[in-house]
Amino acid sequence: MNTDFLQKYFEKNAKRYIFGATTEAEELIEIHKNNDLEVIAIIDNFYQQEFFVGLPCIKLEQVPEDALVVSAVTNSRPVDVNNLLEKHRLNYCDYFYFYRNSGFQCPKIEFWEGVLSHWESNQENYNEVKSWFEDDYSVSTFESIVNFRNKYDLSFMKDFKFDITNMYIESFLNPFEDQSVFFDLGAFDGSDSERFLRNCPSGNAYLFEPIPSQTAILEKKYQHNKAIQVVPVAVGSINKTVNFSLSGTSSKVVEPDQNEDVISVQQISIDEFCSENKVSPSYVKMDVEGVELDVLHGMENTILRDKPMLAISVYHRAEHLISVPQYLKKLCPEYKFFLRHYTQGYSETVLFAV
Incomplete structure (x- = not known):
């Protein structure tokens, strides 16, 4: 992932794609719409429908080399997805990076509600x-x-x-x-x-x-x-x-x-x-x-x-x-x-x- 990924991603004519037909992808699509950012397509080699939440669903092999891809895979194999995008020499970021750095109110992982405050209040117990x-x-x-x-x-x-x-x-x-x-x-x-x-x-x-x-x-x-x-x-x-x-x-x-x-x-x-x-x-x-x-x-x-x-x-x-x-x-x-x-x-x- 290039360090200037998000700078390029938010440029007016950027070719934006989201990887994975997931629940997080649905949320990201809505966020992009609300911020007037066009997403060209969803990338998913296993999704069987032609469209996902109104966007075309394409195979990884169809993605142009100048695409900017946000992975919406948060569970099972998100590290493998990063490695796959790296292998295809695509410019990308994972969901967690986008969550931290995009400035958008991305949905939190449901099971992680309150984890940071719990850790900050119970560090001795965590260490024990x-x-x-x-x-x-x-x-x-x-x-x-x-x-x-x-x-x-x-x-x-x-x-x-x-x-x-x-x-x-x-x-x-x-x-x-x-x-x-x-x-x-x-x-x-x-x-x-x-x-x-x-x-x-x-x-x-x-x-x-x-x-x-x-x-x-x-x-x-x-x-x-x-x-x-x-x-x-x-x-x-x-x-x-x-x-x-x-x-x-x-x-x-x-x-x-x-x-x-x-x-x-x-x-x-x-x-x-x-x-x-x-x-x-x-x-x-x-x-x-x-x-x-x-x-x-x-x-x-x-x-x-x-x-x-x-x-x-x-x-x-x-x-x-x-x-x-x-x-x-x-x-x-x-x-x-x-x-x-x-x-x-x-x-x-x-x-x-x-």
Whole structure:
């Protein structure tokens, strides 16, 4: 990226393009319209439609060499996108650079609301949590994530890869004991449970998924697999009926009237489930869209009794990067902590307690 990129980008006759048919691209298009800046086209080799939000959608090979490109890719592979644009010798900047330097009110990353103020108010706690990690890789991951989200600077992610092929299966977890029991909290398509069972063929998996259409798919998919049991409920601190939004992999518990596309589902605590079914988990994976601490409160007895290995998403809320390990450290001091991040963007930061 040339240092004078934005100067050229704001010139009257600049050939402006946006890379990626993303939600951020929609916002950027609106910002450009409001500031009388023409965007010629959206670049996306995988988008199937001819137009995106009224703009032509073209392939990377069609972009002229004098184009000025803003990447609107913020998750999964934003570093790879930069490398791709570099390979094609295009003048470009990534979304985070544009956010910092354009002078426009670009939309913030949803999960990063309040991260900087939280860090500024809790630096001692951040340093304490960092000292708990068992390996240098966890420490460097923690530092990179904190800097990335505080500074909106993608350079802190340059060494990360997008790799979810073996997510939740790390060397410090293996080998699993025979007949280990896996709790998949936020199972969605069951892929995480399948991955666990490939590494523990004698094990059993409980897939907790409250979306009726999704549980129907899972029940049909695994109807002949005795190692897998689908549990059609949400999980939380207590048993109750909750409102659940329908947003694919981002579906979550919401307040009443917060979202038009909601359904009522039954929520259960893990402690209650284990007591009723006389089952003890060996390993619990938790990706529940921001209610991780609430779920942990509902499994205190299970943690104290069974001390299962835990893999908990800690990227949905600003405070979770430190509040989740703090909670676990207080509840069960013998846990050892590791941190892994499976994308080049803002999602899939996982705390492991072993």
